[in-house]
Amino acid sequence: MNAMKGTQSIAFSESPYLVSAGSVAGKKEGEGPLGKYFDIASEDDLFGEKTWELAEGTMQKLACKLALKNAGVQPEEVRYLFGGDLLRQGIATSMGAEELQIPVFGLFGACSTSGEALALAAMTVAAGYGDLVLAATSSHFGSAEKEFRFPLGYANQRPLSSTWTVTGSGAFLVGKKKSRVRISGVTIGKIVDYGLKDSQNMGACMAPAACDTILQNLMDFGRGEKDYDRIITGDLGYVGQSILFDLLRKKGLDIKENHMDCGMTIFDQQTQHTNSGGSGCGCAAITLAAYIMPQLISGEWKRILFVPTGALMSTVSFNEGESVPGIAHGIVLEHC
Amino acid sequence: MNAMKGTQSIAFSESPYLVSAGSVAGKKEGEGPLGKYFDIASEDDLFGEKTWELAEGTMQKLACKLALKNAGVQPEEVRYLFGGDLLRQGIATSMGAEELQIPVFGLFGACSTSGEALALAAMTVAAGYGDLVLAATSSHFGSAEKEFRFPLGYANQRPLSSTWTVTGSGAFLVGKKKSRVRISGVTIGKIVDYGLKDSQNMGACMAPAACDTILQNLMDFGRGEKDYDRIITGDLGYVGQSILFDLLRKKGLDIKENHMDCGMTIFDQQTQHTNSGGSGCGCAAITLAAYIMPQLISGEWKRILFVPTGALMSTVSFNEGESVPGIAHGIVLEHC
Structure with missing residues (x-):
């Protein structure tokens, strides 16, 4: 049996595996210290789309497809998708998940959403509700600056305590299929x-x-x-x-x-x-x-x-x- | 064992119960056909707060407290809260859930969120991850019009196909505690x-x-x-x-x-x-x-x-x- 631990935790008796992952990053991220590790580091932060929101949705879709490809799994084998982003009404996730046609749970936990998605995916698999479940999240510098701060063309000064929104999407296939990470x-x-x-x-x-x-x-x-x-x-x-x-x-x-x-x-x-x-x-x-x-x-x-x-x-x-x-x-x- | 049914459904072997509910409504809703059934139908759509967003958060907190009270349960007995609303970055839920200090999963599924929250709460209880879990959602005419449409003072005309955002919050305690609804x-x-x-x-x-x-x-x-x-x-x-x-x-x-x-x-x-x-x-x-x-x-x-x-x-x-x-x-x- 899975067990409640203390007041906020769960220990899985049969731990679900992190079967595979897909990572899609933007240009600046590709030029950074982790650049060489990403599955895709695009030169084009618009990912061929006409808006930042569509670009972020496309990143999330690409990350999901990479996670599936890296595990040799088809979308129809995935039972549920837990997904989220930073934008109002989680629009990047809606745009990204639509084409995959996997039943979807939309999440919002600000930048903690990747943890929330992984937790729910693991809980779902460990409970026997699905053999393969996706957890996907994204953020995009262009869409986030527009959502939270100033128009990019305004070129405002950034305080030293401020952070730079990462353009990237990571998707994880969680499941019963054995891997080296549980x-x-x-x-x-x-x-x-x-x-x-x-x-x-x-x-x-x-x-x-x-x-x-x-x-x-x-x-x-x-x-x-x-x-x-x-x-x-x-x-x-x-x-x-x-x-x-x-x-x-x-x-x-x-x-x-x-x-x-x-x-x-x-x-x-x-x-x-x-x-x-x-x-x-x-x-x-x-x-x-x-x-x-x-x-x-x-x-x-x-x-x-x-x-x-x-x-x-x-x-x-x-x-x-x-x-x-x-x-x-x-x-x-x-x-x- | 809980069972996957078909391609998108889950059947619970030991069905969780809808232990109790709390309903908080606004003035117009209180004057409508269901007015007499709500736990609270407020005369003041601001619920004593200074903004619509705080009002919506307060409604969600009140609905949770009513659900707890109706079942004789204390907040610390509740393991997790699944909550969401229509606003950008689910701010009403954040504001509402904060005081309860229950570990929280933020959700976004537009107006389907009450279904998403109930599904995840039921899945959590049926899997043994918690004996009592809350599912809470809210919307508010004032905050939603501001978010999606026009300033209220603008008094725009509404097409016949348009809908009127309900000012209300419903919270449900889902758990192993027996009730008449599963x-x-x-x-x-x-x-x-x-x-x-x-x-x-x-x-x-x-x-x-x-x-x-x-x-x-x-x-x-x-x-x-x-x-x-x-x-x-x-x-x-x-x-x-x-x-x-x-x-x-x-x-x-x-x-x-x-x-x-x-x-x-x-x-x-x-x-x-x-x-x-x-x-x-x-x-x-x-x-x-x-x-x-x-x-x-x-x-x-x-x-x-x-x-x-x-x-x-x-x-x-x-x-x-x-x-x-x-x-x-x-x-x-x-x-x-």
């Missing part, structure tokens, strides 16, 4: 609100949620921080990382040696001018697909905690003066 | 796109998806339309209903006698000037909570198919000339 458990996050209101400092808004979920995961599974080869947050960036370290230190925990942040890994801060780091649902997703998964497959890392982090806000909420709470979901991935 | 199965919908582009005729955009999910449900469970006392769509309205009847007739199916649409039931079209009917994630949710559930509890209806319908669009997508595809999820509810 999802052994999940920890579902609560909304954590420290009252911060700076939408240009999302790392600070999300760090408390990351701290909460990491602590909860360790408590629920009875583990110490050293039981993970890496604890990998989504997109805290340089600013969020230092806050996370401070918060954890107050709880007597030091994860400096085994912490990694996808937002800090995906770009070269110095040469790519990405300030605090990369962000977006695509950031953690393509870093997992292209860089983290291979290390789990090879056994370089035996067990990691993957913690995508999200800042829960809309332009309406922050223009109305509301705070930006955070949420983070934890996924335990193991070499097998 | 969720025996679910059918997860695909995105169905007939290429329609009229965001003021959402009934027409969603009817093909409703047709698809109803047919799939009957096929997956080997049932005829008469095996349901009612087949209840979310918010097709008068226009969408007649299209659904036409589409089903072409497939040799006549559901005229046992069809009900929440959007047609919640308002009095003649006196309340709601044109095609009510809509929004709150529409199907509060109709289920306040009107449908009691008929299932009493045994007046033995088995129904609840099919909330969603139109997948954003202001960006329709301003860019994209079509408005639909999605619908089916929930089988039985008296027990």
Whole structure:
């Protein structure tokens, strides 16, 4: 039997596998430190489409098709798709998922959505509701800047605490089909609100949620921080990382040696001018697909905690003066 | 064991129960035909808040608290919350769920979200991932008009095919705790796109998806339309209903006698000037909570198919000339 662990976690008795992944990235991401690992790094951020939204939908569709191809699976063999993005009314996912004709659950968890999708996909497979399930998320610099910030042509200055939305989509096939990586458990996050209101400092808004979920995961599974080869947050960036370290230190925990942040890994801060780091649902997703998964497959890392982090806000909420709470979901991935 | 049925459905071996519900409605809804059934019908559509978004969040929080109270359950006994709304980045759900401090899965399925939330809540309980899980959705006329249409003060004319967004939130406690209503199965919908582009005729955009999910449900469970006392769509309205009847007739199916649409039931079209009917994630949710559930509890209806319908669009997508595809999820509810 699958077991509830502690107050927020689930341990799977027969762990679903991360069967395969597909990663699609934009031009800047292709020029970054992880460039050579992506399945596709496009020279054209419009992906042949006429709008940023269609481009993001196309990325998500491509990522799903790559995940299927990498596992030799046809779309009709996939029972459900869990998908999401950052845009209003999850339009990139709708546009991307439509052609695949797989029954779809639309999700929104800001940049934590890749964790939410993987958790639900694993829960679905482990419960016997489907043998193969897709989890797909995306973000796009063009569509996100338009959604949340300024017209690109306005060329506004970006504070040092700001992050750069990753153009990318990662899709994962989760299933009973054996692979070298299994999802052994999940920890579902609560909304954590420290009252911060700076939408240009999302790392600070999300760090408390990351701290909460990491602590909860360790408590629920009875583990110490050293039981993970890496604890990998989504997109805290340089600013969020230092806050996370401070918060954890107050709880007597030091994860400096085994912490990694996808937002800090995906770009070269110095040469790519990405300030605090990369962000977006695509950031953690393509870093997992292209860089983290291979290390789990090879056994370089035996067990990691993957913690995508999200800042829960809309332009309406922050223009109305509301705070930006955070949420983070934890996924335990193991070499097998 | 829970069983996959056909290509899109799940039959639960130990069906989770719809333990309790909470319904919160606005002023116009309180004056409509279902007014007397809601737990709360507020005279103040702002619910004491200063913005429509906060009002909607407050409604969702109130609905959750009512569902808990109606079952004598404390928030800390609830393992997970599945929630969503129509607003960009699901902000009403974030605002509403924050205070409850229940681990949360954010969803987006437009007006089908109440079906998506109930399906995932039932799947979670039936799999043993939680004994009590909440499913909550909301919509608000004020926040939705601002999000999708015109400033309220502009007083634009509404075409006859348009619908009126319901101000309301319905929350459901799904769990192992016995009640008189069980969720025996679910059918997860695909995105169905007939290429329609009229965001003021959402009934027409969603009817093909409703047709698809109803047919799939009957096929997956080997049932005829008469095996349901009612087949209840979310918010097709008068226009969408007649299209659904036409589409089903072409497939040799006549559901005229046992069809009900929440959007047609919640308002009095003649006196309340709601044109095609009510809509929004709150529409199907509060109709289920306040009107449908009691008929299932009493045994007046033995088995129904609840099919909330969603139109997948954003202001960006329709301003860019994209079509408005639909999605619908089916929930089988039985008296027990």
